[in-house]
Amino acid sequence: MLKLQRPYIAYGWRIPKALMGLTIFEFPMTVACLTLYGIADPDTYRTKLWQNGYDQGFNSAPNSILYDFANYRPAHTPMIWSSYLVQFNIVISVLSMFILLVKSSMFVLHCWIPLMGVLVHILLLALYATSLKFQSSPDMSDPDHPSPGLPWYLSKGCSYATKGNYSFCMQARAVFAVTCVMVALFSFYTIFSCYSLMPTDAERAERQEARQSDIEMKKVVEYSPDSEMSQEGKWERNRQIFLNLPKTPNTPGFGMKNPMTxxxxxxxxxxxxxxxxxxxxxxxxxxxxxxxxxxxxxx
Structure with a gap:
């Protein structure tokens, strides 16, 4: 008796309604990311909060880059105040919206499987976790005003912000909060996808029965009389069947040599x-x- 390999990957989701609920919750959060990240582009409040923190003695100064250029020193912009972070956030938010639309369509068409969910959600989790790390990175570029922990608008609150920067401070905090929610969401997505990736006992039995049936059918085909037919004979037989080409009257065995016209x-x-x-x-x-x-x- 043949020993079959047990299938270990499922093609269906364990709780489809839970996946639908996560997708519905992901949509407004992705729109919020697009909105908040887009408002910060290119430099709506980044330099203002940077200068506000320097005035309070919490971090380096924005014009420190000019002093580096003047003294022929390599300029270094802290990641928390760099334009790279803003562009990175915009890219991952646009990518998230695209993936959300694609996977929603594939789920409706019953072709969004847990294996694809694991790969895609791990990618998005890594991107948002990287963004979260960048947003909480320290500012050690100025030895006189080091900021080893979170930026001042996260660690100390917006009470130190000026009147003109208070709304910008709240927006920066909202960006950090939305990023935390997206990290938690895609973490749960990944766990749920891994859980759905394992097939149930009923699915294993059904798939093994289907594979056993395929093997039996293959045995029947292999031991059929057609197996003794040459390749040219099989090709000619298939041509006659599928193309429905009748034999010519002069074919041997047709029964007449001179057909009546x-x-x-x-x-x-x-x-x-x-x-x-x-x-x-x-x-x-x-x-x-x-x-x-x-x-x-x-x-």
């Missing part, structure tokens, strides 16, 4: 029913009934 029949009838070499005997009924004398000559 409409032209042969016509000449036989005009010949008075005498047999010819072109076809079987025959005649004109009216000529046989009334005789040749009643038919005018030349007509």
């Amino acid at each position: 409409p032209r042969t029949v016509a000449f036989t009838q005009l010949n008075g029913g005498q047999p010819t070499s072109r076809g079987p005997p025959g005649g004109l009924k009216f000529r046989e009934q009334y005789g040749d004398s009643k038919v005018p000559d030349g007509r």
Whole structure:
């Protein structure tokens, strides 16, 4: 008896309604990311909060880059205040919206499987976790004003913000909060996808039965009389079946060497029913009934 390999990957989701609920919750959060990340582009409040923190003595100064260039030193912009972080957030938010639309369509078409969910959600989790790390990175570029932990608007709150920067401070905190929610969401997505990736006992039994049936069918085909037929014979048989091409009359075994054509029949009838070499005997009924004398000559 053949020993079958047990299937370990499922093609269906364990709780489809839970996946639908996560997808519905992901949509407004992705829109919030697009909105908040887009407002920060390119430099809506980044430099203002940077300067506000320097005025309070919490971090380096934005014009420190100019001093580095003036003193022929390599300029270094902390990641928390760099434009790279803003562009990175915009890219991952646009990518998230695209993936959300694609996987929603694939789920409706029943082709979004847990294996794809694991790969995609791990990718998104890594991207948002990287963004979260960048947003909480320290600012150690100024030895006189080090900021080893979170930026001041996260660690100390917006009470240190000026009147003009208070709303910007709240937006920066909202960006960090939305990123945390997305990290938690895609973490749960990954766990749920891994859980759905393991098939149940019923799915294993059904798939193993289907594979056993395929193996039995393959045995029948292998031991059928067609297995003794040559490749050219099989090709000719399939051509006759699928193209429905009839055999020609001169084919050996067809039963006749000289087929009767409409032209042969016509000449036989005009010949008075005498047999010819072109076809079987025959005649004109009216000529046989009334005789040749009643038919005018030349007509």
